[in-house]
Amino acid sequence: MNSKDTTKERHIAVIGAGLAGAVFARRMLIQGYKVTVFDKSRGTGGRHAGCRMGNNSADLGAPFFDAVSPEFRKWLSFQPELIGWQPQITDFAGHKLNTKTMYTATPRQSALTRALLQGAKLITSTRIGYIWPETQGVVVRDESGNAVGHFDHVVVATPAPQAAPLLEAVPRYAERAATVQTLPAWMLVVTLNTPSGLNAGLLEGDHPILARAIKDSAKPGRSCAQRAEIWTIEANSDWSKEHQDASTEAVAEQLLAAFQDLMSVPLDVEEHRAHRWLYARQQSDTDRTYLWRQESSIGVCGDWLHGQGSEKIADSESAWRSGNALADHILARQEAKLDI
Template sequence: MPLKNIAIIGAGLAGATLANRLTQAGRDVTIYEKSRGTGGRLASCRLGDTPTNLGAPWFQPESKAFHDWLLNQPDIQERVLEPQDFNGSPLAPVTVLSVDPYQSCMTRRLTEGAILNTGVRISALHSSENGVTLEDANGRKIARHDAVVVTTPAPQALPLLAPVDDFVRLAASVDTLPTWVTVVGLEQGCGAGSSYLCGQHPVLSRAICHQRTPLPGTHSNTKPFQEIWQLEANADWSLDHEDSPSREVAVKMLESFSRITQQTLKITGLRSHRWLYARHESPLTDDYLWSDKQYVGACGDWFRHDGSEGAWLSANALADKLLQEDA
């Protein structure tokens, strides 16, 4: 049957990219996202009145296709960073591409042609000859679509891929790793010699400054921040503290950052978040999953390529498949 009415579960980069491709081709697309907004692991948060990145801070494309696509996006800016290691030694310059003013603005723009339902958790899919029915977390059947594509991390995709036994087996073969992130607003500068610190450290993998000048005065009760830093814990430490309370994690990460900068941090805003499925270690060699019988598929960064670029490549490969078959 023609796939005119397609549902996408998840509004991260894979879901937003797929939605954009399908809506541009004239398909009716509905997105179901369990969070309050788009972005997935490109999500933003607010410190007081100030939005800032909470997930992946930028892109470092490896393929020409992803690089060229990013440069053609209206909200992308190219930056050359001059990082230092955690001991203050300079490292080689790094060129990155980031979304202005923060990463989730891109996914919000890419989903503009679709119907976006946020705060909706889909718990199961039921496939029949009439299409695919979606069931929410309360067990209610809320909608039926010609086809459904799951773009969530592999562990969250498992119950949704139940209509196709092989898909469940493949998703279960993917390992995931967590990452703890703490975003901190400082009343005064911390004295770091670079806005990008990285390298070997027992707790942190990198520290990124998203703001180094005071914000203009506002009429709110919150103080403007002199600096906003995004601290990312390394893989081993994040795994060891996977189930630790977020407040305890934030304290330990801030203590480490304070020792690195040799400054007492004057904190006026704080947010910690555990990205439970931050990275995937996948044995899969395909770019996506698709069933011509159940009209259920999946794409994302847990296929052949990982990271944001992997999510984008996977979504485009599946879009090519769907649009070619439905032409």
């Protein structure tokens, strides 16, 4: 039996259906591994999740994939679910900024992770609370202590604060995850009955409350049903941290007021939805791109493992790099016929 044949007997669990977990899962599926993915949410995408607004879809989290490196840009350009988007960009005072290409998915950002996870067994609305290595593999239990599976290997692909308690079996990994600093972000999705009067598709820059405002309905392949426009409003990190424990109603009121101040016509709001991303951004000084403990068959990937050795705010490219790096490591050992 060759090394590739042996992969078909291996079953990997991935905890977290965001970009890092989905990229890792896709790589392993291609090589014949059996993959089960768990996520506490009802769908995939992590911080690229979307939401329904009546008959419309909109992005509730990260509004696009922004490539820094040529490698990530090339990968994004080859994903059939993604379309390049070059919106008009202005600052909050209306001054034009340089245009750049972002990538968006249709009908919402989570379409990419759903596509990457095709072929995996996806178990949603399940919060994992415990993983532990045994003589033969790793047992996985939910937050109530119920066993949900026994796997050859387990990969944790969640934000660092959620990863830390799951890594009890590898204390040094748990300690590393616990040192990661996080920043929250409040998001507001707004559907308008009449046009906002704003010509830009993206507004960003210095503002006491806002980080950016994105015309979701202007993205390629998006529709607005009977609404005039759909916007996603993101509060900046400082404001979000200061209002971290505020009610969604209070946050929505203040974000709507800040959005109204940007335009010369009254807002005609049909509906809105506010959401707090508690771990929207993660600041880490780690010099690792992934973690893998051979003795326990437990690994970690995620955007907080950016491997740059500086306090960089992680992003989708970091998640992509981390998921690929962990897959590269495992597959290289498999090719060399080593115990993973």
